[in-house]
Amino acid sequence: MTIPIDRNPNPTIDAQAVEQGKLSNVHSDHMFIAEYAQGEWRKARIQAFRPIPMSPLALGLHYAQIVFEGMKAYRQTSGAVAVFRMEKHHERFNKSLIRMCMPTVPYELFSQAINQLLQTDLEWVPPGPDAAYYLRPFMVATEERMGLHESNEFMFMVVGGPFKPIYKRPLKVKVEQTYSRAASGGVGAAKCAGNYAGAMFPTRLAHEQGFDQVIWTDSVNHSRVEEAGTMNLAFVIDGKIVTPALTDTILDGVTRVSVLHVAAELGYQVEEREVKVEEIRAGVRNGSVSEAFGMGTAASVASIGSIAFGDEIIDLPDTEFTAATRIKKTLNAVRYGDSPDANNWMYTVE
Numbered sequence: 001m002t003i004p005i006d007r008n009p010n011p012t013i014d015a016q017a018v019e020q021g022k023l024s025n026v027h028s029d030h031m032f033i034a035e036y037a038q039g040e041w042r043k044a045r046i047q048a049f050r051p052i053p054m055s056p057l058a059l060g061l062h063y064a065q066i067v068f069e070g071m072k073a074y075r076q077t078s079g080a081v082a083v084f085r086m087e088k089h090h091e092r093f094n095k096s097l098i099r100m101c102m103p104t105v106p107y108e109l110f111s112q113a114i115n116q117l118l119q120t121d122l123e124w125v126p127p128g129p130d131a132a133y134y135l136r137p138f139m140v141a142t143e144e145r146m147g148l149h150e151s152n153e154f155m156f157m158v159v160g161g162p163f164k165p166i167y168k169r170p171l172k173v174k175v176e177q178t179y180s181r182a183a184s185g186g187v188g189a190a191k192c193a194g195n196y197a198g199a200m201f202p203t204r205l206a207h208e209q210g211f212d213q214v215i216w217t218d219s220v221n222h223s224r225v226e227e228a229g230t231m232n233l234a235f236v237i238d239g240k241i242v243t244p245a246l247t248d249t250i251l252d253g254v255t256r257v258s259v260l261h262v263a264a265e266l267g268y269q270v271e272e273r274e275v276k277v278e279e280i281r282a283g284v285r286n287g288s289v290s291e292a293f294g295m296g297t298a299a300s301v302a303s304i305g306s307i308a309f310g311d312e313i314i315d316l317p318d319t320e321f322t323a324a325t326r327i328k329k330t331l332n333a334v335r336y337g338d339s340p341d342a343n344n345w346m347y348t349v350e
């Protein structure tokens, strides 16, 4: 498959700034776009990054038939550019799309869209450590229609740009006891836009109280741990890596499954099971919980420094030599091409 490229006549690339890791959270010069109508994908192309025309009655704008992905391309030590676990992200994209009554995207179209976009904007991919080109594939319902209806028309787009997580001290989080991100039977396991709008208000309250993130709990009685903000969660309990087992209220994170794989390879015992808030509270108090960390594409692995349970804020031990750091280092070595890609996780752009 070759996707036509309509080059940006006014590129803004500052290759030196990218090289020096000075850019983050900005978009590159190009984007991918394809349109779906009459049951098929058409007009796939790479074009200048620019606003997209859309009817004010586009169904996605009213009823949130919108799904997205987030993944990263790394500039490897050899100079090659490679995407981490593209197939896994594609698989999850399609799962989310099915849940939201949207058409799936064939792997060929997904991978070529990303391959061609990265080829066109190769100079926008920053070198490590920690920096990467963040890719945002997404789909929006575009059919113009008054009234609630499943859309028959969609746009599938991919945008992206250089991204570097800001260095942060270990996160301060609070266990959410009032609001919920997802309810059983709902859409918590889909990466659909509405989930994030709903999370903004409780997250804002947490920020106002001095926390970085909330730990989401089950919506029935807030007694089970689910996720942290937009990351999956893991704890080190008596030396084992413990993470909440996947349910339909937890997003199936690509970082999560990769961390679990690497942790097992490093010799850790890994447990996926129900995790009770009370178990974590007791464990951080008595020291059996020695670490807590978040896992997600944006921050990779992010250590948690303290957890608030209501009015009680408990600090976790502050050490440099943690399971989280070991795991992150091992993952990064694969991402940046410094150790063999034994599991075939990297998709090299060519």
Ligand SMILES: *Cc1c(COP(=O)(O)O)cnc(C)c1O
Binding pocket: 070, 191, 227, 229, 230, 231, 232, 251, 252, 253, 254, 255, 256, 295, 296, 297, 298
């Ligand atoms: C995207 C996301 C994650 C992390 O998934 P990754 O594939 O690791 O990036 C976790 N939780 C939520 C709610 C998310 O949206």
